[in-house]
Amino acid sequence: MKFLDDIIHNKIKPHFDKGGKLEQFYYAFEAGESFHFVTDKRTDTGAHVRDHVDLKRMMVTVILALVPCFLIGTWNVGVQQLSAAGVASPGLVESFIQGLGKVLPLMLTVYATGGTIEAIFACIRKHEINEGFLVSGFLITLVMPPTLPLWQAAMGTAFGVFIGKEVFGGTGMNILNPALTARAFCFFAFAQQMSGDKVWVAPNENLVLNGVQLGESKALLMHEAVSMATPLGNAAKTGAENLPSTMEMFLGTIPGSIGETSVLACLIGAAILIISGVGSYRTMLGTIIGGAAVTILFNVLFDKGTVEAPILGVNWIQHLFLGGFAFGLVFMCTDPVSSAATNTGKWIFGILTGILAMTIRCVNPAYPEGMMLAVLFMNVFAPLIDHYVVGASVKRRLARG
Amino acid sequence: MTAEPKEPLFSKKNMKLMKDPLIDNNPVAVQVLGICSALAVTAQLKPSVIMAVSVTVVIMFSNLIISMLRNFIPNSIRIIVELTIIATLVILVDQILKAYAFEMSKQLSVFVGLIITNCIVMGRAEAFAMGNKPWPSMLDGIGSGFGYGIIIIIVGAIREVTGAGTIWGKEIIPDFLINLGYVNNGLMVLPPGAFVIIGLLVWLQREITKKYEAH
Numbered sequence: 072m073k074f075l076d077d078i079i080h081n082k083i084k085p086h087f088d089k090g091g092k093l094e095q096f097y098y099a100f101e102a103g104e105s106f107h108f109v110t111d112k113r114t115d116t117g118a119h120v121r122d123h124v125d126l127k128r129m130m131v132t133v134i135l136a137l138v139p140c141f142l143i144g145t146w147n148v149g150v151q152q153l154s155a156a157g158v159a160s161p162g163l164v165e166s167f168i169q170g171l172g173k174v175l176p177l178m179l180t181v182y183a184t185g186g187t188i189e190a191i192f193a194c195i196r197k198h199e200i201n202e203g204f205l206v207s208g209f210l211i212t213l214v215m216p217p218t219l220p221l222w223q224a225a226m227g228t229a230f231g232v233f234i235g236k237e238v239f240g241g242t243g244m245n246i247l248n249p250a251l252t253a254r255a256f257c258f259f260a261f262a263q264q265m266s267g268d269k270v271w272v273a274p275n276e277n278l279v280l281n282g283v284q285l286g287e288s289k290a291l292l293m294h295e296a297v298s299m300a301t302p303l304g305n306a307a308k309t310g311a312e313n314l315p316s317t318m319e320m321f322l323g324t325i326p327g328s329i330g331e332t333s334v335l336a337c338l339i340g341a342a343i344l345i346i347s348g349v350g351s352y353r354t355m356l357g358t359i360i361g362g363a364a365v366t367i368l369f370n371v372l373f374d375k376g377t378v379e380a381p382i383l384g385v386n387w388i389q390h391l392f393l394g395g396f397a398f399g400l401v402f403m404c405t406d407p408v409s410s411a412a413t414n415t416g417k418w419i420f421g422i423l424t425g426i427l428a429m430t431i432r433c434v435n436p437a438y439p440e441g442m443m444l445a446v447l448f449m450n451v452f453a454p455l456i457d458h459y460v461v462g463a464s465v466k467r468r469l470a471r472g
Numbered sequence: 473m474t475a476e477p478k479e480p481l482f483s484k485k486n487m488k489l490m491k492d493p494l495i496d497n498n499p500v501a502v503q504v505l506g507i508c509s510a511l512a513v514t515a516q517l518k519p520s521v522i523m524a525v526s527v528t529v530v531i532m533f534s535n536l537i538i539s540m541l542r543n544f545i546p547n548s549i550r551i552i553v554e555l556t557i558i559a560t561l562v563i564l565v566d567q568i569l570k571a572y573a574f575e576m577s578k579q580l581s582v583f584v585g586l587i588i589t590n591c592i593v594m595g596r597a598e599a600f601a602m603g604n605k606p607w608p609s610m611l612d613g614i615g616s617g618f619g620y621g622i623i624i625i626i627v628g629a630i631r632e633v634t635g636a637g638t639i640w641g642k643e644i645i646p647d648f649l650i651n652l653g654y655v656n657n658g659l660m661v662l663p664p665g666a667f668v669i670i671g672l673l674v675w676l677q678r679e680i681t682k683k684y685e686a687h
Contacts, residue, residue: 220653234668238675260659 098193098200126203126242132349133206133402136340140213140330140398143323145170147333148217151326170217174329177224178212184225185211185232192237203242207232210250210402213330214395214443219257219264227257247450248409251443258443314385320392331398341401350405353414357421358400358428359391365429366390382433396428399442409450413460420456424449481607489612493619500623500670501677505591510624510670511663513583517640520628521621522576526565526584528617531593534558535613538601545602554597555588562587592620627669635660 086093087100146163149170153161161169185208193200211228231253236245258265315325323333330336344350366387373384391397404410404424411420424445431441438444479486499505506527513523537557538545545553566584569577577584587593596616601609632638634657637645645654659665678684 222653223655226657234671238671256659259662259664260657261655262658263655 095194098197099190101199129349129407130203130206132343132347134209136343136347136350137206137209137213137330137402139336139339140333140402141174141209142167143333143336144213144330145174147323147325148173148329150324173217174212176221177215177217177219177329178208180221180225181211181215181228182208184228188229188232188237192241196241198241203236204232207236207249207253211253213398213402214250214254214328215257216265216328219261223257223261223264226260227253230256243408245408246454247447248403248406251403251447251450254443255447314389314393317389317392320389328395328398331395334392334397337397337401344401344405349407350401351414351417353417354404354410354421355400357418358404358425359421361422361425361427362391362396362400362429363387363425364422365426366433369429369433380433380436390429390432394432394440395442399428399446400425403442403446404449409453411453411456411460413457413464416453416456416460419460420449420453423452486608486611489608490615490618493612493615494622495619495677496681496683498619498623498677499592499595499616500620501674503592503595505595506620507670509583509586509590510620510627511666513580514624514628514631514666515635515661516632516638517625517628519576519579520624522569522573523580523583524617524621524624526569527587527590527592527620528614530558530561530565530587531596531617532610532613533561534593535596535601535609536606537561538597539604539606539609542602550602551598554594554602558593558597559588592616623670623673626673627666630669631660631665635665 084100085091087097088094091097093100146167147170149166149168149172150161152169152173153166182204185204189200189204208228211224211231215224215227231249231251234256235247235249235252236242239245254265314320319325320332321334323336325332341350341355345352345355366385369378369383370387372378385393400421404421411417427448428441428445431438431444433441435441493499497503500507500510509523509527513519534554534557538554541553541557562585565587566577569580569584596613600612604612629639632640633644637643637656645656657665659668
């Protein structure tokens with residue numbers, strides 16, 4: 072290690088320092104350096120707080136919280152593929168490897184595209200490349216359907232990182248959640264692949280079944296054969312009838328975007344986020360309350376016969392388990408940058424997001440899922456909410472004298 | 473009365489009136505006017521061009537006429553008089569389009585009529601034509617029209633290529649790309665696509681002029 076350290080700090084680093092040949096690439100170098108070694112950079116002016124929970128620690132915690140979603144999601148992608156191919160009870164490892172074959176290329180594409188843009192901006196803007204994108208990239212992968220063509224994923228990521236984050240000034244300055252911006256871009260740009268009412272099971276042409284490799288044409292045929300609606304698409308048309316059981320939805324063995332299907336994984340993630348203090352339980356609870364309130368209202372109206380759309384009759388508990396609601400409320404609503412920052416604001420933000428998400432899902436027939444749009448919409452209002460919460464607090468204190 | 477020194481028709485000052493709105497003081501990118509139609513008609517190149525021409529013609533003549541009448545328009549009712557003049561011109565343009573380019577007119581539908589409420593037209597009449605001579609006013613009108621036109625034509629071209637895969641109605645995406653799985657970008661057909669492109673154009677414009685708002 073000493074030897075490597077010597078090479079990097081004394082031989083390579085001077086090139087990147089001020090006046091060196093590769094001065095403008097300093098921040099690209101710095102990113103790699105501080106990731107692998109302890110940097111020899113020291114703050115030389117002013118007083119500063121030294122704390123273990125820095126940006127890196129926070130981001131790593133989020134990644135840890137995302138791991139269960141990633142694992143169960145990947146396994147589920149495999150399960151969906153294999154059961155679509157006719158395998159009765161696919162094995163755990165087999166499914167996982169099968170799923171990894173779809174998820175890994177997607178993830179690599181997302182990281183490569185986003186990382187490149189991030190690095191370019193870091194060099195131009197002269198700021199450090201930080202771990203923000205590790206989280207965004209992970210989130211982007213998990214909110215995309217496994218069948219998404221890679222070039223579309225790359226375009227979505229580019230849009231999310233560029234328009235969603237970098238044009239506003241980079242990590243911590245963005246108005247919208249970059250991961251959801253990326254998804255929204257794909258959702259509107261490539262509606263055919265992303266709309267969410269067609270099934271997202273990816274038949275793998277390299278799948279070997281009973282010793283015979285499934286060719287491309289056969290995979291395509293199979294794709295047609297299983298082209299049924301996702302649970303949400305189903306719910307919109309036929310209501311509660313064709314829904315998977317609540318247990319299936321809880322475990323996540325249903326078709327859907329990679330990370331969103333399993334409520335269980337989201338709950339584990341939520342626990343990690345809340346215990347470590349990275350995500351706020353206020354936002355999460357608020358979202359659940361908002362979503363539940365609206366769906367209970369719809370249930371009541373449906374039972375009375377006031378409204379007839381079948382999706383309104385789906386039990387509110389199932390509604391909370393369906394689609395990306397759980398994933399969104401744990402990982403998207405709690406984004407410390409784009410959601411509300413004050414405690415009261417977090418409640419308001421959460422409740423309104425829940426209400427909006429369920430309303431869009433149930434009332435608007437054009438969009439099968441409302442979570443993404445609701446979170447993005449509320450992101451825009453988050454500063455406004457904070458503004459008034461802070462204003463009200465100031466007023467109260469003044470009145471107290 | 474002393475005769476004013478005669479200014480050449482294309483003096484530096486007059487040319488500046490025409491050039492300024494193109495980049496330095498672009499009505500869309502800097503003053504953020506006329507955004508409504510810039511979003512609505514730019515899904516394809518052809519309507520964008522027609523719209524750009526129509527708006528330019530209207531601004532040019534409205535500035536000219538209002539400037540000629542500026543000493544006769546009573547100040548208290550000037551807005552309504554300006555509107556009358558603009559509306560007359562817009563109706564003329566609309567009728568001409570209906571007569572000679574019916575399909576286009578149908579496609580642009582209400583947005584030709586809405587040129588009346590286009591802030592650029594009204595703004596130039598109020599800010600420039602009411603206080604300047606006819607010739608500079610007309611040049612200013614042409615400049616503003618071009619400034620608006622250049623933006624919507626660029627936006628229209630980008631949106632048509634990325635959103636529909638065509639340019640001026642002709643397919644330009646090569647077959648092999650489509651076979652590889654290329655699909656058109658649906659976002660660009662929707663108005664938000666225009667927002668994104670206009671935003672990027674504003675950025676580009678700021679980079680060229682190096683004039684940034686302080687914040």
